[in-house]
Amino acid sequence: MAVFHMILSWTAQALVFVLFLLFLAFLGYCLYIKHLHMKYDHIPGPPRDSFLFGHSPTFLKVMNEGGIVHDKFLEWAETYGPVYRLNLLHYPIICVSCPEATKEILMSSKYPKDDFLHKRLFNLFGQRFLGNGLVTAKDHELWYKQRRVMDPAFSSLYLRGLMGTFNERAEKLMTELSDLADQKTEAKMLQLVNCVTLDVIAKVAFGVDLDLLSNSSTFPKAIEMCLKGMVYNIRDTFFALKPKNRPFINEVRESCRLLRTTGAQWIQDRKTAMQNGEEVPKDILTQIIKSAGKEESMTQEDEDIMLDNFVTFFIAGQETTANQLAFCIMELARHPDILQKVKQEVDDVIGMKQEISYDDLGQLVYLSQVLKETLRIYPTAPGTSRELRQDMAIDGVHVPGGAIAIFSSYVCGRMDKFFKDPMKFDPDRFHPDAPKPYYCYFPFALGPRSCLGQNFAQMEAKVVMAKLLQRFDFTLVPGQTYDLLDTGTLRPKSGVVCSVRHRTHKQ
Template sequence: MVTYQTISVWAGLLTVYLLCFAFIAFVGYCLYVRRIHKKYDHIPGPPRDNFLLGHVPTFLRETNSERVIHDKFLEWAETYGPVYRINSFHGVALVVSCPEATKEFLMSPKYSKDPFVYKRLFNLFGRRFLGNGLVTAMNHDIWYKQRRIMDPAFSSSYLRGLMGTFNERAERLMERLEEIAEERITANMHQLVNCVTLDVICKVAFGVDLDLLKNYNSPFPSAIELCLQGMVHYIRDPFFTLFPRNKKKVQEIKEAVKLLRTTGSQWINQRKSAVENGDDVPKDILTQILKTAEELEANNEEDHELMLDNFVTFFIAGQETTANQLSFAIMELGKHPKILERAKEEVDEVLGTKQEILYDDLGKLTYLSQVLKETLRLYPTAPGTSRWLHEDTVISGVKVPAGCALIFSSYVSSRMEKSFKDPLKFDPDRFDPNAAKPYFCYYPFALGPRSCLGQTFSQMEAKVVLAKILQRFEFSLVPGQSFNIKDTGTLRPESGVLCKIKYCSQGKN
């Protein structure tokens, strides 16, 4: 007969065994971490905050204090050189700012993306997020199949046909700015251009008219904001979900992801049905994707999930990066009246008073292109990328064992004196057509085969919107606002870029 005392004895023994096992496992893990330290500690780098946590406490301090983590990377690059080590538990990453290594690892297709970062972006807190989309796919075959599907939707001939949409959506912003000028109220330029760029990507990519400059109750802007916050917490803070105070935030982020993927599934299925029924459908990016996917027989359940992955990718990246670039450009133009005057003179010379900007006009706005490129140098909206080192190698004279991540930050390399003279100065002449081209230290859209598919799309849109603003309006920055950068995974102006708006002398047509 089993007595209570017997059960107590067995429970006590089990507890002892579990504690012993946990202790042995912990010691074994510590020995493993120590082995990793010995393997990579010949590489220079900042002292670890903690034996096990490595530099995680520093990352959390920087994030929680709302500083830009890439400023810390820049500080360490200037102290420890073009290749230095950072630790996180048993993981090791090297931050690389050497142009030759940047060329080697980003231009070659043989180096896959860092599995730690991009597997974390597969889902957010257990909810599928970017999945195996173009940005996150690590398997070359999966990535290449998707790239073939997407390429026709971003061809030069197709992008030329988008000028009408760019003009139309930009005109809606002009109408809103006219109202702001007449009412003499302060314009939050980041908020406004954010609405425009999300309107553009939804119309151009999915044939949906959100009209966010009038539809203030749309849930999508806040959903995107929550997803970006989730990315930062999920990648940088391994303890975020352990604190009860974050439970509500985690749930909000999961609901935001659900909203985007559910919306994407509805729009994709509606378009599929329309195509199957022979209905007239917009010749937009979604139609192009479905058409090419059918030709490649990409119609199973996983292919549908991949379409959703790319829907979320385009939905967020298609508006976030362009909006941030435009906001920073307006901020810098407001801080530099001479540069602003020169940009306005070029716009007036090329466009005059006509409202419709043609594709051929974009090529004539060379100084405006320089302004936008210089903006991305100082404020790369997607500042970093990473690769996985599969074999031992030597980088800038440092022997590097296989099995670690390589981090490349355009923010770091673009703000170093060795890359650009007086790097913190806003100077569009760095990108004058006759100036020397930066040697693998400027890559706001990454480099090589995995560079951003939508970069031409983004820059066409940014140029149309900014040219129209300069053509029609004068703006001045509201005194006293912060010009700091807010790090939300992407980089955006902390203040929103608050401006006073008025008509140009020839601006109101």
Template sequence: MASVGSLILGWAGYLLLILFGVILVAFVGYVLYVKYIHLKYDHIPGPPRDNFLLGHMPTILSDSRTPGRHINERFLEWAEQYGPVCRINSLHSIFLIVSCPEATKEVLMSPKYSKDPFVYKRLFNLFGTRFLGTGLVTAMDHESWYKQRRIMDPAFSSVYLRGLIDTFNERAERLMTKLSEFADSEEPVHMHKMINSFTMDVITKIAFGVDLDLMNVNDSPFPQAIEMCLKGMVHYIRDPLFQLWSKNKKVIEEIKEACQLLRKTGAMWINERKKAVQSGEEVPMDILTQILKSAEENKKDDDEEIMLDNFVTFFIAGQETTANQLAFAIMELGRHPEILQRLKEEVDDVLGVKQDISNEDLGRLTYLNQVLKETLRLYPTAPGTSRWLAKDIVIDGIKVPGNCAVLFSSYVSSRLDRFFKDPLTFDPERFNVNAPKPYYCYFPFALGPRSCLGQNFSQIEAKVAMAKLLQRFDFSLVPGQSFEILDTGTLRPESGVMCTLKLRGTA
């Protein structure tokens, strides 16, 4: 028996030795591959690596976890120091921060450059729970994306959106009524929270035919669920070790539950719309109807899941970015009383005391349009987009080998002084009709065929809400609050923008 045991131990030791040898060879092979990648791309300017294997990951993770810092600010610093093409290493992968207008035009305006698979495939699920799947934002295949986009277009046409002006007005009136209560009580208002409820009310009503009435409902689970999903996006994409730590298990479960809540809600609302269609009821040609139509035309095995992918995409994107833009605009107006006064004068001149804003009124609010564009220049709520370079390309005189990702950051480009004079100054005159137009360095909604489908929807919504706010209220920022940016995947004002409100015309 002893000899048998010794034989078994001997074989076990032999197998362990072989396993160790295989692991060692694999590790050495990986190290050599990382070295090869370094040699392939190190001619491109970039900051010194923190670590041979990890590259710049330690800095990126540190910025993501440090209060008062966000990674977009680091990208800006690197772009200023290293130029229009800046190399970033992450393990064996390379991505480039590109702030060259010609390259921005070439890559973003062409359908031949697909989205970066590392980022957008990671958004398929969050920690094993399906999230954005293969919906309109994350679809990698151009033909598959184009079919979805073509079907969705009618819900965002200018004619259709003009017909929604009454709904925009009605939802904004609900917001004004709620803000009047704060003005009467003289309590400070968390403006981002209030506007977030407004934009969610708008997207659910206009896109899905559902009235959440968040102005009067304080315990809705949806705002928290969206916040958890956005938090999950940041952790899942930027921190590959996040799910390995036991201390993060609770938040991971909360993120997964948030994804499940949104998808279950989508399934319920989709089924209700299906029943309405089948029973011959008249239904609006809204986003929900277009989602159903897309599934009918594509006829894929997982069409139910794809419908939910698009539901979650529009639910989150349709309210998050506009709410953030409006909150940042209010923050900047509170810091610039002369701009605020000019804006009030324009609103008074165009609207007077009328309650319902028309599409023609929106066209006449030109300075408001400039203010909103300048807000997006400094605070692009979706700060950037990435593409995959399958083949070699020359950018700003630098040969870039293929098989790497490029990041086009509107946050970076819009804050570079080679494109904008005094770039950190809030100046709506940059977007005066007679001012020179930025050349492919301002793209808060991205550019080209994959640009944001809902940008016109978003800006109508923003103009209606802001015009009514300026028409009805005087507001001032509560002293002592932060003006820092909170990075949740999208950009939000860290302070929430706390304001005191007073009805205009009152002492």
């Protein structure tokens, strides 16, 4: 019995000691946060909601009410100026809408992707997500090696060769819309263009026919779940600790696994074809395999990075383009004069042709302006971030090193000081003779880490929009909201439901 009491006593003492150590650790963490507050509090910014959590309760409140966090960033930018401070636990965040600083930081390779975002995109709730792929890789050499290998799959010469696939997949959408017009059935445009862009990326990037307009698939839902999971993983530090979120988290993990398992199978199939001496396209999948180096020396990390890039391109290659197309259709339907003008251009350039050529795209100047203006108001990937390792001055404000800088194309695109009457949809802002926006318009980011696929995306968007404008009249079904939905990327909340009719006034 004495031994038993002795063991209990030792256990109690050990527990007290552990609790004391935890208390000291927490006290040390609080002192560190206090130090960071003192270090950065000379920078203007909104009052913190909490000493420990900083401004994250505001983000969660906006999200829980179905709002757009980026609208809060815009409100703060207009209140506190082009450089303001936020806090999230022990991360000081500097929000920047100063064009000179945007140019200096985004156009340089000296400022890496930040650790905060990297950690939360590397894994989603313990399941590897984007890992060290092209978007998330922090190490410059690792990123540069991947980018150099991927570049040929996005050269203008290779992109010209994709026009056949762009046309073919867009034609399937036209067939679907023709059926809906004949049946006088409403068209859910966001859902339809999502199917097309996912079809396109599967075919041109990975050599796989999904044909989503005819077949059901788990991929669209899996992508949506991953993006939703990404938002909560970034904005709610303790999301995974709340028991009520377990079903959602499990579904997100399963969606990640589905995408990576699919990628592993498609990569293996392509490797087998290459080993058998079969002719394979110089597409993204081939470049992903090449980026891993020689097979005999491949490590597990090389294999993982291949899957990281598969998931990156699979999601980034379709989600943002589909959302841009849906927003573009929504705005054209709301502005009949602009719609008529862009239809006239399509008629003049394309006429009755079914096959749109690469050279045709260059002549669709006003359509390009419409697509650019769509991304100004609705940047589907709203911003980017960088790590500021050294002290610097931004717009006259001293910013100590160690902070994360956030650059929001959404904020800049909706500020009156950069774009007069910013909520007015006006494609003439991007007329060839109009002054170019000075580092306040960057829907594809800027500099060396800008989006590799931006030309791919805009070619695809032009082909789909040109065919739609050539063949159909469309109007928005009444009663829809024009609100946005923030699922990591921005999308139209109501899905852009349209009544579609065949155009009857063609020459």
